[in-house]
Amino acid sequence: MMKIEKSLLAAICILPRLVFGQALDPALLTKPLGESWPTYSGDYSGKRYSSLKQIDQSNVKNLTLAWVSKVTPGAGAAGGGGRFGGGASAVIIGGEGTADMGGGGFGGASSVRASILEVNGILYFSMPDNAWAADARDGHELWHYFWKTKGGTHIGNRGLGMWGNWLYMETPDDFLVCLDAKTGKERWHKEIANFNQQYFSTMAPIVVGNHILIGTGNDLDEPGYVQARDPETGDVQWTFYTVPVKKGDAGLDTWGSLDGAKHGAGNVWIPGSYDPETHLYIFGTGNPSPAYTNPPSRAGDNLYTCSIVAVNVDTGKMAWYYQVNPHDTHDWDSTETPVLVDGEFNGRPRKMALHADRNGYFFTLDRLTGEHLVTGKFSEAANWVKELNANGQPIRSLEKDSTVAGSLVSPNNEGATNWPPPSYSPDTGLFYVPSNEAYAMYYLTETDPRGAMGLGGKEEDGLGTMGGYLTAIDYKTGKVAWRHRYPGTGGGLGNGILTTAGKLLFAGDLGGNLVAYDSANGKILWHTHLGRVTNAPETYLLDGHQYILVAAGDTLYAFTLY
């Protein structure tokens, strides 16, 4: 027994060396999602629809655990190491700060909440301050990189980007770190935002051609932006601010003052999608700031916050925008992934961008022009909208802002949905999104007419929910095609969705199960209890076997058919 384990272990140790040295082929990035998972959404479209169909409705019931691998964040990690429990790699340490441990607020800091890259049989994944490589055949840890942080909000890390042999990670204290994918050794790190201004950086870098596209987060009224960086040097290629920052900037007339605009936030903290035909990088922007108070400096629609924005990836110039939440007052970021779909609309083929927003509304846009096509309401409870205007934008009821006496509002601040990735299946023509029907009382606690800073000035008291759902939306009408309610009296949001050509939908439920559904109707076909599923399931093909990969806290689980 012992001997067999040893020889297996030896074999596993050799295998990675055989596949090492195979850089990411850029052509892989523009192919529809299949054998690998080379970027945040698998491919550029944001569909999270895999063409793999070895696992399908007829055999998913035979899905079996292939391997389990646990990782330990921090400088003194004892490591994971797949099914034999050993084999942790030495920790490679970088960073400009002093903190030795992982952990932090919001529960995101010691969980894999990220997209996991799969390239040439190797997995690359992250937590805030931590990056790992592991063998995709058994989860065996190959290297672990730890960044000693200065601080910053440790809410989560959404994954790594890859260009050739190099990997890119954002850190909570605002650096872009470039790692050698073979060894995990740091090549360089560059500051991407000002820590003194209380930025924090969580986004998965997106690689398009020779651009590394990044974004940051901020809760202190500082302006949001998207930047392109050089993959070899990390130098800035262009910067696109999501709010006006100087006289003459477009959109300034939608703010009360220039000072208000350049402290208006609109941070981009979730990757966008990319259309290789038009060279447009299409992403969602965050809430305006201050989030809950309405000082005169914030009077107007507050462009380009809470918008879907298309920027030419070569020039950094905006091609179009559509604001899904004019003058947001509930901190409902619109960073949820826009999903790029080619399909029929009103009897003719259209190239579209689909977006389900934290505010409870779903949008279909023409992605070439930004033309509005459909607005649908996917949250029954959402009660903050007075009317849809002629351009399909939801216009808020003023009385649903935070008030001294309290306003009963749905969604709650977490939203009818949030950043966890949605999915679209061309087999069904349906868009899938985790959703929640929660109510909260929003109290204004700051009566200073100058408002508060950041997220201050309100108290939010949750009142429970009418349910958490897996929701399927018809993009042609914006109507809910079906939805599956998670049982019980509670609710909440699932952590993201995968669909496959096997006519399957994989998602974690609210009870800690990984579940396979029939993507046409939500019928349950298979499940396994993992405790808590913390990212969107993914899939890849290796040695002729399709794997389903998912994270549950600090542990990765892979399933396959034998």
Place this chain on the structure above:
Amino acid sequence: MTVKKILLVLILTSTQVMAQPPRAVRPMRSPAYPDRPPADPATVERGKALYGVQCNFCHGSDARGGEGGPNLLRSELVLNDQKGELILPVVQNGRGEMPKLNLSAAQVSDIAEFIHSFRVGGYDVSRMTPLSIVVGDAQAGGAVFKTKCASCHSVMGDLKGIASKITDPKILQNTFLMPGGGFSRGRGGVNVPPTTVTVTLASGQKAEGRLVRIDDFMVTLDDAEAGQRTFRRDGDSPKVEIHDPLKPHRDLLPGYTDKEIHDLTSYLVTVK
């Protein structure tokens, strides 16, 4: 051997966890955005006096903006400034609408220390907090009570003296909207009966108890006699009925206007 060692470490670690207050065992980590080290109070006082004379009118007494001048606390320049070195050229040369001021480097450094003495963060603490949330019409609230609440509750019966038991109107308001919910959790002093569940097996046999957890595949109930029992679920079998004591409150949420809520609160605060 290794396993034993790991176990030992685990046991030791968990003992430590038990023995120490939770704060002490949290991983060592610097705060997200460290506060600036406190300055000499005498310096801050000097700076405050100078600020009051030279800066107050335009930038406000709390540096959050005033007549024409912007909020300094969130200004990029001020956030990057350490001891006045970035503020000094702006003060001495003027910028945009700001006139140049005749202040020495030492004086600007004192002013900078005063500005830097304010805590700056995204979770801004409210300063001008409202005195009361009670703004409604108590009489109209009485009428709302009759239509929305009186089928289950009575101010002479179960809610007698409710405003004396829950003296904070905000907690009272949250509590009538959703007992035990939100801000009122553990503070409203209201005993919310637990959600229960009835599981009816194919044989007709029934199990009943407090609902512990439920998903599409499993239901666990806590039966006072038998303890926790878990039943496998396969679609509609066994039959599962959840009894949510808060359902009437939940069902009311979509129908309320904010005015009804505020009126009802104004009425209930009189039920002493």
